[in-house]
Amino acid sequence: MSQQLAVGIDIGGTNTVFGIVDRRGNILYDGKMSTKAHGDITSFLNELKERLDVLIDKVGGKDNIRGIGVGAPNGNYYTGTIDYAPNLRWRGIIPLANLLQDYFDVPAVLTNDANAAAIGEMTYGAARGMKDFITITLGTGVGSGIVANGQLIYGHDGFAGELGHCIVIPGGRVHAGTGMRGSLESYASATGVMLTALEFMDSRPEQDSMLRHTPRELVDSKVIFEAAKQGDPLAIEVYEYTGMVLGAALANFVMFSSPEAIVLFGGLTKAGDMIMRPVRHHMEINLLPIFQNKVKLVFSELKESDAAILGASALAWEMKTDQKAETPQP
Amino acid sequence: MSQQLAVGIDIGGTNTVFGIVDRRGNILYDGKMSTKAHGDITSFLNELKERLDVLIDKVGGKDNIRGIGVGAPNGNYYTGTIDYAPNLRWRGIIPLANLLQDYFDVPAVLTNDANAAAIGEMTYGAARGMKDFITITLGTGVGSGIVANGQLIYGHDGFAGELGHCIVIPGGRVHAGTGMRGSLESYASATGVMLTALEFMDSRPEQDSMLRHTPRELVDSKVIFEAAKQGDPLAIEVYEYTGMVLGAALANFVMFSSPEAIVLFGGLTKAGDMIMRPVRHHMEINLLPIFQNKVKLVFSELKESDAAILGASALAWEMKTDQKAETPQP
Structure with missing residues (x-):
């Protein structure tokens, strides 16, 4: 055999x-x-x-x-x-x-x-050879896997690593699935990006945006991405805001397990620097000095x-x- | 030998x-x-x-x-x-x-x-036989140690487990030592309890309290504890508030590593149920259902x-x- x-x-x-x-x-x-x-x-x-x-x-x-x-x-x-x-x-x-x-x-x-x-990232991808890292999937939802001391953290019951459900803004946006307020998934997922865009459009009636030329019910993460790519300020600010929330959350995760790298994966990463720049900035400013400028923030190397x-x-x-x-x- | x-x-x-x-x-x-x-x-x-x-x-x-x-x-x-x-x-x-x-x-x-x-808790104390738990020291500062898969999590650089510096209230109280806003240590430490009491006294001039009979510069965690023990409503509310902030933070930690127990240690635990009841309540309501009513919240068994x-x-x-x-x- x-x-x-x-x-x-x-x-x-x-x-x-x-x-x-x-x-x-x-x-x-x-x-x-x-x-x-x-x-x-x-x-x-x-x-x-x-x-x-x-x-x-x-x-x-x-x-x-x-x-x-x-x-x-x-x-x-x-x-x-x-x-x-x-x-x-x-x-x-x-x-x-x-x-x-x-x-x-x-x-x-x-x-x-x-x-x-x-x-998968540890075996074939961006975390090869690493013993301490976190993967975050930014897709329809926000998933996560945490490796420490070279082992996946399953927790005592097998359910560890639900970072998408951590509360990052107490009293914040309600999550339609869980009913919780202010969880990371309510902001840093495809749905979260859409909700942020709609909130910005509603609260700033004076600000023009390409997003207003799309019927409201069709404004989704793809439409927002296209608008941001073409320089639409409101759409760009949606990524800035998403990156701020995500970056602050990542800082908390770093202070937990001090990973060598955080590997990001999923649809939201297609926005590239538009999301990564604010994520990195807000992660760093929320870290204690001993953690600053140490953690690699990388995209997955596995073909989706x-x-x-x-x-x-x-x-x-x-x-x-x-x-x-x-x-x-x- | x-x-x-x-x-x-x-x-x-x-x-x-x-x-x-x-x-x-x-x-x-x-x-x-x-x-x-x-x-x-x-x-x-x-x-x-x-x-x-x-x-x-x-x-x-x-x-x-x-x-x-x-x-x-x-x-x-x-x-x-x-x-x-x-x-x-x-x-x-x-x-x-x-x-x-x-x-x-x-x-x-x-x-x-x-x-x-x-x-120490794993070897001699409340976490004997456990492979997944977190210890939180609630003293002058807030310290923490995280064990997963039976091993302490040191992180890639040896600095993992700085849970006291996680941001729990974005834009919240400034930490005198780190300059960070809204970190757990600014609320769930002896200093944090004192600051909460002073804030409550300042923002509620109409509410009488035993704490007002102590010179302001002498109001510390011990004075607050004594007042709460004697039923002073403002002092009791200080513990309620501290417990709310700490409980919500613990929920986030649970969704990270899904520990079998969280072992609490240090001066603040002397308040017993006055702090534990709100901690437990706010931890549970901030957890996903799959984590609820599973995590043991216990005090250290080691003599201080x-x-x-x-x-x-x-x-x-x-x-x-x-x-x-x-x-x-x-």
């Missing part, structure tokens, strides 16, 4: 992507299927088995596969279960790692997608289309060779 | 305490000397050597000592140095771990006092007079037996 390959599976609310990856992070074969078409987990697993077995056969069979790594919403590393994921149709607690082992006769390990992304599979597959390299889904206990 | 004993040294700005401790946390012999009487480190070490050698002789000589653990302000675990400690008269970078090894011919390891306290020596000595048990101050590298 050479076991020089790993399977990565990323389960999203809409689609699931999967692939077979070598140790250098090359995706040899990959595929995609619908998640939401399957109302129950058995039906989902039957389609996955059928599609993935074809790829496994192409690489010489399961004896060449070291393990299966899965990134899934509310995936719990310790128990190998998906627990009450709000974006999935499968209700309750799904013992996915055990089910995958039964279906494929290969060890399987599971975590949430943000943690998988962190392991590959990152989900790579991150999930990287979990399999971290597995002990005799690990079964039953063994990782808190 | 049985090496069943450890030396613990806690260096404070005013005094240094030291002791010899067994594996169960019994302090066999201890002593105390002035720190601030010594303008240079050589003079300090000469007195320490003279005093500590007497104790080491009592336990049968240095062959019975596994190592020396030191808690010191700005103590860096990786380099074994005290770096620019503002409260010490010794300037610059002091290679204390190496110096102690030279003076005593025993391995020495160093960290800051808050990290030492965390190791012993805790500094115990925490420092516990570092020595964590040392690898062949460890020298040169070896721990980031």
Whole structure:
């Protein structure tokens, strides 16, 4: 058994992507299927088995596969279960790692997608060789994975690293999903950027902006990005404000775990310097001097289309060779 | 060489305490000397050597000592140095771990006092057997030590765990030492409690309070504690407010590392339920549901007079037996 390959599976609310990856992070074969078409987990697993077995056969069979790594919403590393994921149709607690082992006769390990992304950056990406770093995904939501002493921080229950839900502005904007006020995700996500733009437009009726030429219900993060790129002052200020909130939050995270780097990933990073400049500035001015000008702020080096599979597959390299889904206990 | 004993040294700005401790946390012999009487480190070490050698002789000589653990302000675990400690008269970078090894011919390891306290709680105290917890010292300042996956989080540079300097109220109260606005230490320390009381007294001239019968410059955390204990509404509200700020901060820390427990220590904990009830309430309401009603909020189990020596000595048990101050590298 050479076991020089790993399977990565990323389960999203809409689609699931999967692939077979070598140790250098090359995706040899990959595929995609619908998640939401399957109302129950058995039906989902039957389609996955059928599609993935074809790829496994192409690489010489399961004896060449070291393990299966899965990134899934509310995936719990310790128990190998998906627990009450709000974006999935499968209700309750799904013992996915055990089910995958039964279906494929290969060890399987599971975590949430943000943690998988962190392991992916450490194995193949911008955090190679680092023992202390944080990854932040700035997409529809704000996800995070924290590595300290070379290990992912799962916490006592497997749920550590929910930095998007940290309160950064007490009494601030209400989060539609959680009902919490002033959490980072309410500002530094695609939705947050949109809400900031709408607030600026409403509170400054005198300020003209290209955004006013778009119907209000169509103002989204893409429209704002295009306007900012063309020099629209209000849109640029949306990024300044977002960067201020995010930068101050990152400073708090630095004072927690003193990472060598913070790796940013996701849609918002497309704004490049428009967001990074204020983020860096506000991170630095909120840091104690002993932390200043030390932390690398970098973008992910993983291609966005590959990152989900790579991150999930990287979990399999971290597995002990005799690990079964039953063994990782808190 | 049985090496069943450890030396613990806690260096404070005013005094240094030291002791010899067994594996169960019994302090066999201890002593105390002035720190601030010594303008240079050589003079300090000469007195320490003279005093500590007497104790080491009592336990049968240095062959019975596994190592020396030191808690010191700005103590860096990786380099074994005290770096620019503002409260010490010794300037610059002091290679204390190496110096102690030279003076005593025993391995020495160093960290800051808050990290030492965390190791002490894990070894002898309220966090025995836990792999994921946070200790918060609520004293003159706010210190913290974070343990995840059974290891102290030092960060890439040895300075992790400065939770007292996290910004919890953006644009809030200025911290006299750092100049930062709205950091946790500006609210949840002895000074913070005093400032809150003075603010309440100034902003509510109509509200009577026992605190008004004390000259303004003498209103300190002890006076406030006594007034609250006797039912003074303004003083009680000071604790309510302090607990609100601290509780919300703890919620953010929980979403970072999902600890099994938060261990509180230091002067402010003497207020007992007057502070703990609001802390717990505001921590819980600021947590995502998956974290609620899970985290134990407990007081330290170490006697305050012993805790500094115990925490420092516990570092020595964590040392690898062949460890020298040169070896721990980031």
